Amino acid sequence: MTADESERDESIDPGSADVLVLRKGTHGTPVERYAEALRDRLPDLTVGLARTPGEEREAIETASFVTGMTLDEDLLAAADNLDVFACAYAGTGHLPLDGLADRGVAVTNASGVHGPNIGEHVLGAILHFTRRFHVAERRQRRREWRHYQAHELQGSTVTIVGLGAIGRAVCDRLDPFGVDTIGVRYSPEKGGPTDDVIGFDEEAFHAALARTDYLVLACPLTETTRGLIDRAAFQTLDPNAVLVNIARGPVVETDALVDALRSNWIRGASLDVTDPEPLPEEHPLWNFGNVQITPHNAGHTPKYYDRLADIVATNARRFTEEGSDADLENQVLP
Structure with missing residues (x-):
C-alpha cells in the first residue's frame, strides 16, 4: 500500500462505506491489517474502519454489511440497516443470535480459516x-x-x-x-x-x-x-x-x-x-x-486476516451484486 493509498483509506467515512470493519482485532494483530486485506480484494468497494466506540455506534446506524470479531446487543440495537454480519471467528456462540435472527440479518462465520x-x-x-x-x-x-x-x-x-x-x-x-x-x-x-x-x-x-x-x-x-x-x-x-x-x-x-x-x-x-x-x-x-x-494458541497464524478477507470479500461482492438473495459462503443464519 502506497502512502497516498494509506491516506485515502484513513479518510474514508466508516458510516458511508460499503463494508464496515469493527475495531476489535485478534491474535495481537492490528485490525488495520484486516481492513487493508479487504481493500486489496475489493478495489471497487469502499471499506471503512471504525476505530473508536463512538465511531462504531455512529457508523453502524447506516451500515448494511458489517464484519468484526463480535457484536454486542447494544451495538446491534443501533444497527438500523444491517443486512449481513460477517463474523471474523469460526464460532458464533458469543453473538446475540436471537436478536440477529429477529432482525433478519444474515450471519456468516470464518470456518476454514484455521x-x-x-x-x-x-x-x-x-x-x-x-x-x-x-x-x-x-x-x-x-x-x-x-x-x-x-x-x-x-x-x-x-x-x-x-x-x-x-x-x-x-x-x-x-x-x-x-x-x-x-x-x-x-x-x-x-x-x-x-x-x-x-x-x-x-x-x-x-x-x-x-x-x-x-x-x-x-x-x-x-x-x-x-x-x-x-x-x-x-x-x-x-x-x-x-x-x-x-x-x-x-x-x-x-x-x-x-x-x-x-x-x-x-x-x-x-x-x-x-x-x-x-x-x-x-x-x-x-x-x-x-x-x-498451550494458551489457546493453536488458532494463531500470520495468514489469519488474509484467509478471512478471502471469504468476506467474496460475500461482500455477492451481496453488492445480488442483495439479500445472495448465496453467501459460510452462512450460519438464517
Whole structure:
C-alpha cells in the first residue's frame, strides 16, 4: 500500500462505506491489517474502519454489511440497516443470535480459516508424544545423556471428533503417516475423509475409544459434546492413548482428566483449551510432566486476516451484486 493509498483509506467515512470493519482485532494483530486485506480484494468497494466506540455506534446506524470479531446487543440495537454480519471467528456462540435472527440479518462465520494452522498444531502435538520429546526436554535441562523408549505413529489409530474444516485438515495432514482414522460426527451417513465414520451413539463411541491411540477433539461445544470425554471415556481408552484438545475446554471433564493422568489411565494430554480457561496458576494440570499446555494458541497464524478477507470479500461482492438473495459462503443464519 502506497502512502497516498494509506491516506485515502484513513479518510474514508466508516458510516458511508460499503463494508464496515469493527475495531476489535485478534491474535495481537492490528485490525488495520484486516481492513487493508479487504481493500486489496475489493478495489471497487469502499471499506471503512471504525476505530473508536463512538465511531462504531455512529457508523453502524447506516451500515448494511458489517464484519468484526463480535457484536454486542447494544451495538446491534443501533444497527438500523444491517443486512449481513460477517463474523471474523469460526464460532458464533458469543453473538446475540436471537436478536440477529429477529432482525433478519444474515450471519456468516470464518470456518476454514484455521484449517492449516490448527492441523499443523495437532500433528505437532501427536508427534511430540509419539517421539516423547517432553522426555528429551527434561533430560536436556538436566544435561543427562540417557536413552529412552519412543513410539511410532505408523499403524496407530487416530480418532477425530468433529469433521468440519479443522477435522478435515487434521485428516489431510495425517494421511502420509500410515495411520488408521476414525471420524465422529453428528451425521455419520454423510461419510467423511476418515477410514471409518461413526456418530455420537455411546456404544459406538466407546467402541472407537477402545481402539484409539490418539484422540483429537475438533468439535464445537454443544449439548452433545459438553463433558463428552468423561470418567467412563478415560477408563475406556487404552492406557497408551493420548488426548489432544483443540476444541473447547468443557468438552473434557477436567476432574476426570486429572484423575486419568494421576491413575495412568492415559499416556498424556496436549491441551490448547482448558476448563476453566485461563488455567489458574495453582491448577494441578500445570504440574504433570506428560501434559503439554498451550494458551489457546493453536488458532494463531500470520495468514489469519488474509484467509478471512478471502471469504468476506467474496460475500461482500455477492451481496453488492445480488442483495439479500445472495448465496453467501459460510452462512450460519438464517
